Every structure is written in C-alpha cells, then in structure tokens.
Amino acid sequence: MARRRQVSWKTILAVMAVSYAVSSALRTGRWGWVAAVLLLTLLVVGTRVVAGHRSIRGIAGMSQALRESRAVQPLTDALARAYDLATSGDLSGAMRIADEIGAHPVTARVPLLAASLAMLRCDLAQTQGDFETAEREALACVRFHRQGTNRSALSESLEKLGKVQLLLGRNEDAERTLVESLEAGGSQMYPISRVRTELYLANIAHDRSDLERARAHALAARKSAAKRRCHPQHVAACDLLALMAIEDERPDEALRWMRESEGVVHHKVHALPHRVRHLIATALVARSQGRDREALAAYLEMMRGVATLRTGWGWRDAQSYYVDLYSESELSAFTTAHALYLKGEDGAVDAFGRLLDLGNRTALRRMLRGGLAVEAPAELDDPDMAGILGLLSAIAEREGTQTANPAVPGWLLAESAQDAADAGRPEAAQAYERLETLVSARFRQAMGGGPDGPDGPDDAADAREYAVARGVHVLQTRLLDDGEQACVAGLWTAPDGSRHPFLHPVDTERKRLLGEVTGTIAARHDEDATPPEAAPGEVRAQAPNWRATPRYRHLVDRNSEAWAVLTGLLLPPELVTLLRDTDPEGDVPGLLLVPDASLWRVPWAALRVAPTGHEGHLLDRAILAMLPSLSLLTGTRPTAPPPGDGAAGRAFSYLAGVHPGGLAVERDALDAAYGAGVTHATGPAGLLTALDPGEAPYAVGAASVHGNSRPGLAHALLLDRGTTLSAARMLTLRFPRTLVVSACFSAELDGRRGTDPLGIPTVALCRGADTVIGGIFPLPDGELPGNRPDHATAKVVAILYGLLAEGVPPSTALRRAQRQWRRDAGHPPPWLWAGLVSITTHLAPADRRSPRAA
Structure with a gap:
C-alpha cells in the first residue's frame, strides 16, 4: 500500500505540473511557456524529493539535505584540484586531498561524490601500479552507475575497469568489460571513452597476434580521436599502426604512420606519459630499419621523461611500476648504446653514461x-x-x-x-x-613547481668531474632485467677521465648466484648442511634465520665460487687486470662504487680480483667507498662543520645492547684515541643531545647497537629495550662529518624497485655527514667457539677509531683496519670482516702508506 501511495503522489504532482503548464501557456502566450517550463522543472524536482520522504521526518531530511548540499560544493572543488594535481604529476598532493575528502562525513552520505572519489582513487592507484586497489575502486564506480540512468558515466566507469583488468593481464575479462562499455554507452558514450576503449581492444587483439582485428580497432580509434581532437590517443593509435606495419614488413606504411604521429605529438595537451610511450614506438621503428642513432636519441628522450616522472611523483608514488613498465625499453636503450660504442660511434659513451645517470636519478639530496x-x-x-x-x-x-x-x-x-x-x-x-x-x-x-628545477633530469651528474678532481676510479653499475633477459650495465671512469662502458649478460646461474649473495633468495631450512665454520655466534641484529640463508653460506666460505664469478660479472676486464697487478702493500687506487638498488647489497669487498692468495680480494687492491647516486655529489656542501672550527679531536659514542666484551674493547679504543675529547653517552637522551643541531659539533660519532633492515624512513637503530631511533627521527638531527654505526644492516638502503635510496646512511649524508661507515649484513658479535677470532666487529672498529683520530681519511682507515685485523686473525672468511662499508661523498686519493705501518 505504501508503494501505491508513493506512486499516486508522483502521478498527482505530475498531472498538476502538466495541467498548470498547459493552461499558463494558453493564457499568457510566449512568456507563459517560459513560466510553464520553470514550474514544471521545479515540480519534477519536488516530486523526486517528496517521493523519497514519506513523513514529517522526511521533510526534516530534506532540510538536512539542503544543508549538506552547501558542504558538497567545497568537496567537489577539492576533487577538481586533486585531478589537476594528478595530471601535473603531483600524486602525493592529489592523494592527500583524496584522503581528506574520504574522511569527510558528507562524502559517505552523497553517493555520487563517493563514486567520483572512487574514480579518482582508481586513477591514482593505477598510476602507482597498485592495480588491485584500482580494480576495487573501479568496481565501486561501476556498481553505483549501474543503479542510475547515466549511460555515459556507466560506460566511462566500465572503460576504467577494463583498462585495469588489461594491466592485470586478464585480457579476456578486460575484453568483456570493454565490449560492455561500448554497448552501455551507445550514442551517449563520451568520445574520449570510446577512443580509449577502441585502443584497449586493439592492444588486446595485438597481444593475440590477431593483426586484422587489432588494425580495425586502431583505425577506428584513430578516426574518432582525429575527429574529436583527442591528441594523445591519436598518437597512440598511429604508433600502434606503425608497429603493426613493421611486423607485416611494410616499412613505408610504418613511416607514414610515424609522420602522422609526429605531427600531432607536439600539442601542449600531450602529457609526459603519452610522450614517453610515443618515444618508445619511435625507437622501435627506427631500430627495425637499422637507424640506431635515431633510435638511441629517442631512447635518451624516453629515459629523460621517465626520470622526470620519478622525480616529480616522489617515492612511494613510483614504486616498482615504472621500473617494470619501462624495463624492456631501458634494456633496449643500453643495448643500442653499447652496440654503437663497439662500432666507434661518436657520442655513444656519452649516451651510455647518460642512461646510467637517468636510470639511477634521485632527488634525495636536495x-x-x-x-x-x-x-x-x-x-x-x-x-x-x-x-x-x-x-x-x-x-x-x-x-x-x-x-x-x-x-x-x-x-x-x-x-x-x-x-x-x-x-x-x-x-x-x-x-x-x-x-x-x-x-x-x-x-x-x-623546487618551485616540479622536476625541472636544479636537480631535475637535465642536471646530469658526470662521474668524470669527480674522478679527475679526486684522482679516483668511479664504477657505476645497474642490473637490467625485463623478465626474459638480464644484463649488468656498467661504466668505469678512470682518474684521467677516460670512460669504459660494458654490458655483461646475466645467465640463469649467475642470476641465481647474484640473488644468493644479495639475500633476495629466501632462507633454506637444511641446517644439517651448515659448513664447519658456521658455528653459533652472535650478530648485532635480530636475524634468527641468518645462518639458514644462501648469503651466509657464501660469506662463511672464503673459497666460494661467488667471489670470482661476480667479479667477472660486475667489473670490466680492463679494471680487473689493473687491480690484479696492483701491489696491496703499495699505492692502491681509490674506487667509488655507485651500484643501483639491486646491486647495493653485494659484499663488494669480498670480490676476488686475483685468483690465489689471501690478498686477492677487491678490498686488498683498492680503497673502496660506496654511494647510492652521483646526484649526492652535486650542489651545495653538507652542513657539517669545516676543518678548524673546534670539532677536530672531539668524538662521541653510544655503546649499548651488544656483547659487553666487544663494547669494552671499543670503549678502551676510543679513550685511547681521543682521551678527554670523547663523550660517552650513557642513554638515548645523551645520544640525542650529541646529535642536536644546537649543540657544539663533533668530528666523529660512533654507535654500536642492534639494527634492523626495514625500508625507507622506518630503517632504525635499537638504542635500548624501549627506545628506537629511526631514519624518520634523524631528519631533525645533525650528524658529525664521520659517523660510524657498527650495527647490522645500518648501511642498507631502501631496496624496493623504483624508490629513492632512503635509509639511515643517506639521511645522515644529507644532514651533515661526509662519510657513514655501517654494516651491510648481520655483523658478527661476541665470542666464537674454538680457536677462531672473537669480537670481530669490535676489534675492526677499535683499530678504525685510532686511525680516524690520527687524521686518516675514513675510507682509507676502514681498509687498513679490516686488513690489519684479517692479518692478525689468520685471514678468516668474509663474514667476519666484509660487512662494514664506507658510504661517502669524499673518497680520498690513492693510499700511499703501507697498511703495515698503520
């Protein structure tokens, strides 16, 4: 009965509206028609409102709805601002606004606003590569619009959902959704949705090698895009048609499509991601026709665009999505540059170095x-x-x-x-x-609006300037893996400024070995296979499965094949020859290692450059230092105090939580090295005071505690049972010129693909330090059974403190300390000495003192 009464109210109101409109029109003529239309509109709106409220309580709800309508407008304005920010590349800003809209109580009571917010979140998640979230938000939009009569909005939400399903690799689901989008929209479908849908269907058919259907969809998309001036989609359709023409061995047709594409791509509305995609197509067409120099130029522009995207969109907003999305094209770019280098082409080395710089570009320092x-x-x-x-x-x-x-x-x-x-x-x-x-x-x-500022992609970091000025070697390396093939791309820059690019293929066995020594291969559970030297012993971290990992097994085996195999993979032959012929007791060169995140956790010091003998490791033949990005070398000096300002001779320490015997060794060494100039903090508050920007500066800081391997700003040190000091908290502190953190994992950085190399070392470098010495894997701590050396980490850093007090440069001092302890301990396996690394922006020239004199 209630339902019939509701219908009756609608009928009565509709009849009243029509009757009044007709009578007014007949009575007043032209102006009456205007009044009739206005009144009819008002009454229709009133009908819908009254039909939804069956009592006086419903009338009160109408009043509440009117009040809420005033709150909706600012939220819709904010939603528009979020879309503008997302379009400009500021995903962080867009996400912040989206979160604020989602938290507002009105959003939950206005379904259309909630659906619009879901659409925005779908786009943001998709851009981040979070396709599961994107699909969930798109489905919410589809469910809402299925209940309404707006066919255009329904078809748009279906188009969004189909794209996400396509990105997830579910082509059959995507095709069904996209076909439904075309049917739901019909003649009311938004032109841009129709063009995109045709493009997605073309790509699905192309993946199936159904070139006839793919061509039909691409032609339909091109025609509609050209008519509606949808420039990015017009370019994408032409690019796809050109690639299909190459596959059909129709080069003239491919060039014709590329010329049409080039004529459209320069429109201002053409966003950077579309430009990058077009550059990839340009390079592929050029390479297929033997025009490698043109292909390389397109690849360089593509990588510059990708670097701009990463710089502008921040850390968590890039994730591994962009690395994976462009991995195949990046590998092709390096392959093209290296092939031209082998042919002796001018500019090929510059291009190779530029690709390495752009691939590892970070805005972290600034x-x-x-x-x-x-x-x-x-x-x-x-x-x-x-x-x-x-x-x-x-x-x-x-x-x-x-x-x-x-x-x-x-x-x-x-x-x-x-x-x-x-x-x-x-x-x-x-x-x-x-x-x-x-x-x-x-x-x-x-930065004043984005990635085109002083630290943008056009501000290239050149290893030659640093190598020549410091008199050291610089080795940049990057692991390229598109899922089917992998290579290590590298560039060795000598102190004379000469550069030597290399591209080493990584086969399945070497890829496995690389995964084992970097710890990316999971722990094993075959404890019975533990080598004899892998007897129990403490480490300076909570790492219960450490001894079950392949990484540990290699490190406790001084004769592991990994150290020689990885040398041939990560170093160019000419550099290996140079280091092999270097006298470890004489003048050894400085070598700055700049690996990408995939290679950062390699124990570089343990690599073997000489086939036999105890002094054939890379550490024996060079002063080693590491840096996550050359961009940390550019720009202003750190905020650390200059020499002669009173900081020299002053040191502080925080020694807590690890083996007391080792801490006693360190404390005695610091007292002997610095005397009254050392301050021993007795609790977390004392450490924070020493790092307070308002306090007098120190030259050296030492912390021996437990560490963790959490990524990003969660990377932390355990100061005591209830106190943790994270990289996040370190953002507000000031560090001495040399910071020694002999804790497990303290030298590790965020290894997630597509992220900036954030962690304790880079925060310290950007907050005053020139050098951070820390642990790259679980450091040994305490006593070892038998006649093997105990307190390995403590004794190495004890020697290090004395050398630092003498004024020996930190990287040189670390090398001498490790070599001296190894010699005294009878040359133990790498686990006991290779874990400490020097991360620095100031690598000293060649070590001209015999390590025996230290």
Missing part, C-alpha cells in the same frame, strides 16, 4: 638538505609541514625519542601531538610511509 626547521607557529599554515611535524611527533613518542631540539621546538611538538591523535594514530609502517610522501611533496614545493 630534498633532505632543504631541512625541516620551523621558526614560528605561523608556518603550520603549510599543510605539508603541519602533517610532517605531526607525524614526527607521533613517531618520536612511539620510539621514545621525544627530546625537543631547535629543529622541532617543544611548543610545536605539543601542538602537533593533537593532530597526530586526530589522525587516528596510524600504525608505525603507515606513519613512515605517510611521512615520506609529505616530505617528498614539500620538496617539490621548494
């Missing part, structure tokens, strides 16, 4: 050196800074490091604590991730 100091409460008006400091406050409270300092004033921590509470006090991992995003957004603001 971003972190921008600082987080806040001078007045008014600066909290900046939403990014307010969010940053709110999260820092929550993280400091969680980690037990709430000590205030000038970088984060006490009044600010107090005021931002409520912001953190209001945000629901996110879990630790979410807090670190969110902080990385906000810091990245603040960096882009400081």
Whole structure:
C-alpha cells in the first residue's frame, strides 16, 4: 500500500505540473511557456524529493539535505584540484586531498561524490601500479552507475575497469568489460571513452597476434580521436599502426604512420606519459630499419621523461611500476648504446653514461638538505609541514625519542601531538610511509613547481668531474632485467677521465648466484648442511634465520665460487687486470662504487680480483667507498662543520645492547684515541643531545647497537629495550662529518624497485655527514667457539677509531683496519670482516702508506 501511495503522489504532482503548464501557456502566450517550463522543472524536482520522504521526518531530511548540499560544493572543488594535481604529476598532493575528502562525513552520505572519489582513487592507484586497489575502486564506480540512468558515466566507469583488468593481464575479462562499455554507452558514450576503449581492444587483439582485428580497432580509434581532437590517443593509435606495419614488413606504411604521429605529438595537451610511450614506438621503428642513432636519441628522450616522472611523483608514488613498465625499453636503450660504442660511434659513451645517470636519478639530496626547521607557529599554515611535524611527533613518542631540539621546538611538538591523535594514530609502517610522501611533496614545493628545477633530469651528474678532481676510479653499475633477459650495465671512469662502458649478460646461474649473495633468495631450512665454520655466534641484529640463508653460506666460505664469478660479472676486464697487478702493500687506487638498488647489497669487498692468495680480494687492491647516486655529489656542501672550527679531536659514542666484551674493547679504543675529547653517552637522551643541531659539533660519532633492515624512513637503530631511533627521527638531527654505526644492516638502503635510496646512511649524508661507515649484513658479535677470532666487529672498529683520530681519511682507515685485523686473525672468511662499508661523498686519493705501518 505504501508503494501505491508513493506512486499516486508522483502521478498527482505530475498531472498538476502538466495541467498548470498547459493552461499558463494558453493564457499568457510566449512568456507563459517560459513560466510553464520553470514550474514544471521545479515540480519534477519536488516530486523526486517528496517521493523519497514519506513523513514529517522526511521533510526534516530534506532540510538536512539542503544543508549538506552547501558542504558538497567545497568537496567537489577539492576533487577538481586533486585531478589537476594528478595530471601535473603531483600524486602525493592529489592523494592527500583524496584522503581528506574520504574522511569527510558528507562524502559517505552523497553517493555520487563517493563514486567520483572512487574514480579518482582508481586513477591514482593505477598510476602507482597498485592495480588491485584500482580494480576495487573501479568496481565501486561501476556498481553505483549501474543503479542510475547515466549511460555515459556507466560506460566511462566500465572503460576504467577494463583498462585495469588489461594491466592485470586478464585480457579476456578486460575484453568483456570493454565490449560492455561500448554497448552501455551507445550514442551517449563520451568520445574520449570510446577512443580509449577502441585502443584497449586493439592492444588486446595485438597481444593475440590477431593483426586484422587489432588494425580495425586502431583505425577506428584513430578516426574518432582525429575527429574529436583527442591528441594523445591519436598518437597512440598511429604508433600502434606503425608497429603493426613493421611486423607485416611494410616499412613505408610504418613511416607514414610515424609522420602522422609526429605531427600531432607536439600539442601542449600531450602529457609526459603519452610522450614517453610515443618515444618508445619511435625507437622501435627506427631500430627495425637499422637507424640506431635515431633510435638511441629517442631512447635518451624516453629515459629523460621517465626520470622526470620519478622525480616529480616522489617515492612511494613510483614504486616498482615504472621500473617494470619501462624495463624492456631501458634494456633496449643500453643495448643500442653499447652496440654503437663497439662500432666507434661518436657520442655513444656519452649516451651510455647518460642512461646510467637517468636510470639511477634521485632527488634525495636536495630534498633532505632543504631541512625541516620551523621558526614560528605561523608556518603550520603549510599543510605539508603541519602533517610532517605531526607525524614526527607521533613517531618520536612511539620510539621514545621525544627530546625537543631547535629543529622541532617543544611548543610545536605539543601542538602537533593533537593532530597526530586526530589522525587516528596510524600504525608505525603507515606513519613512515605517510611521512615520506609529505616530505617528498614539500620538496617539490621548494623546487618551485616540479622536476625541472636544479636537480631535475637535465642536471646530469658526470662521474668524470669527480674522478679527475679526486684522482679516483668511479664504477657505476645497474642490473637490467625485463623478465626474459638480464644484463649488468656498467661504466668505469678512470682518474684521467677516460670512460669504459660494458654490458655483461646475466645467465640463469649467475642470476641465481647474484640473488644468493644479495639475500633476495629466501632462507633454506637444511641446517644439517651448515659448513664447519658456521658455528653459533652472535650478530648485532635480530636475524634468527641468518645462518639458514644462501648469503651466509657464501660469506662463511672464503673459497666460494661467488667471489670470482661476480667479479667477472660486475667489473670490466680492463679494471680487473689493473687491480690484479696492483701491489696491496703499495699505492692502491681509490674506487667509488655507485651500484643501483639491486646491486647495493653485494659484499663488494669480498670480490676476488686475483685468483690465489689471501690478498686477492677487491678490498686488498683498492680503497673502496660506496654511494647510492652521483646526484649526492652535486650542489651545495653538507652542513657539517669545516676543518678548524673546534670539532677536530672531539668524538662521541653510544655503546649499548651488544656483547659487553666487544663494547669494552671499543670503549678502551676510543679513550685511547681521543682521551678527554670523547663523550660517552650513557642513554638515548645523551645520544640525542650529541646529535642536536644546537649543540657544539663533533668530528666523529660512533654507535654500536642492534639494527634492523626495514625500508625507507622506518630503517632504525635499537638504542635500548624501549627506545628506537629511526631514519624518520634523524631528519631533525645533525650528524658529525664521520659517523660510524657498527650495527647490522645500518648501511642498507631502501631496496624496493623504483624508490629513492632512503635509509639511515643517506639521511645522515644529507644532514651533515661526509662519510657513514655501517654494516651491510648481520655483523658478527661476541665470542666464537674454538680457536677462531672473537669480537670481530669490535676489534675492526677499535683499530678504525685510532686511525680516524690520527687524521686518516675514513675510507682509507676502514681498509687498513679490516686488513690489519684479517692479518692478525689468520685471514678468516668474509663474514667476519666484509660487512662494514664506507658510504661517502669524499673518497680520498690513492693510499700511499703501507697498511703495515698503520
């Protein structure tokens, strides 16, 4: 009965509206028609509202809806701003606005707004490579629009869903969804949705090698895109038609399509991702016709565009998606450049070096050196800074490091604590991730609008300048893997400025070996196969499965084949020959290693450059130092104190939590080296005071604690049972010129593909340090059974402290300390000495003193 009464109300109101409109029109003539239309519109709207409210309570709901409508407008405006930010590449800013809209109570009560937000989140997740989230949000849009009558919106949401399914590799699902999109939209389908749908169907058919159907869809997309001036899709259709023409061995047709594509691609509306895709097609067509120089030029432009995307979109917003998306094209770019180099083509070496730089480009240095100091409460008006400091406050409270300092004033921590509470006090991992995003957004603001500033892709880092100025060798390496084939691309730059590119293929066996020594292959559970030397012993980390890993098994075997095999894979033959002929007791060269994230965890010091003898490791033949990116060498000097300012001769230490016997060795060594100039912090508060930017600077800082291998700003040191010091908290501290952190994993960086190399070492380098010495795998600690050497890590750093106090450059001092301890201990396996590495922006020239004199 209630349903019939509701229908009757609609009928009565409709009849009244029509009757009044007709009578007014007949009575008043032309103006009456206007009145009739206005009144009819008003009454139809009223019909729909009244039909949804069956009582006086429903009338009150109408009043509430009117009030909420006033709140919806700012949210829709914010949604538009988020789309603008996403289009410009600022995904962090767009995500922040999306989160704010989603948290607003009105959004849940306005289904259309919620659906629009889901569409935005679908686009953002898709751009990040999070296709599962993108599919979930697209399905929410589809469900909403299926209930309505807007066929255009339904077809658009189906088109979005089909694209995500295509990216997930579910081509059959995608095809069904896209066909439904065409049927649902019909003549009311948005032109851009129709063009995109035809393009996706063309790609699906092309993947099936159904070139006839793919060509039909591509031609339909081209025709519609040209008519509607959908320039990016017009270019994409022409590019696909050109590639299909190459496959059909029709080169003239391919060139014709590429000429048409080039005529459209320069429109201002052509976004960078579309430009990158077009450059890939240009390179493929050029390579197929033997025009390798043109192909290389296109590949360079493509990599410059990818670097711009990564720089502009921050850390977590790139993830591994862009690395994987362009991995095949990047490998082709290096292959093309190396082939031209072997032919003696001018500019091929420059191009090879440029590709390495662009592939490992990071905006980290400038971003972190921008600082987080806040001078007045008014600066909290900046939403990014307010969010940053709110999260820092929550993280400091969680980690037990709430000590205030000038970088984060006490009044600010107090005021931002409520912001953190209001945000629901996110879990630790979410807090670190969110902080990385906000810091990245603040960096882009400081840059003045994006990645084209001083640290953008056009500000190339050249290894020659550093190598010649410092008199050292520089080795850049990058692992390229498109899923089917893999290569190590490298560039060796000598002190005379000469450059030697190489491209070494990685077969299945070497790929497995590389995975084992870097720890990317999971632990084994065959404890009975443990080598004799792998007897129990402590490490400076919580690493319960460490001794079950292939990485550990190689490190405890001084004769493992890995050390010779990886030398041939990661170093060029000419450099191996040079190092093999170097006298380890004489003048050895400096070698700065700049590996990408995939190769960072290689124990480089253990590589064998001489086939026999105890002194044939890479550490014996060179002073080794590491750096995650050459961009850390460019720009302004760190904020560390210059020589002669009173910091020389001053050191601090924080020694806690590891084996007491080893700590006693270190404490005695520091006292002997620095005397009254050393300050031993007795608790976390003392360490934070020593690192406070307002305190007098130190020349050397030493910390021996437990560490963890968490990625990004969650990378941390365990100061005591209840206190953790993370890379996030370190953003507000100031570090001495030389920082020695003899903790497990303290030299590791964020190894997730597509991310900046963030971690304790790079935060310290960007906050005052010139050199960070830390552990790249679980460092040995405590006593070993039998006659083998105990307190290995403590005794190595004890020698190191004495050399640093004498003024020996840190990387040189580390080499001497490791070699001296190895000699005294009877040349033990790499696990006991190769874990400490030097990460520095200031590698000294050749070591001209005999290590025996140290």
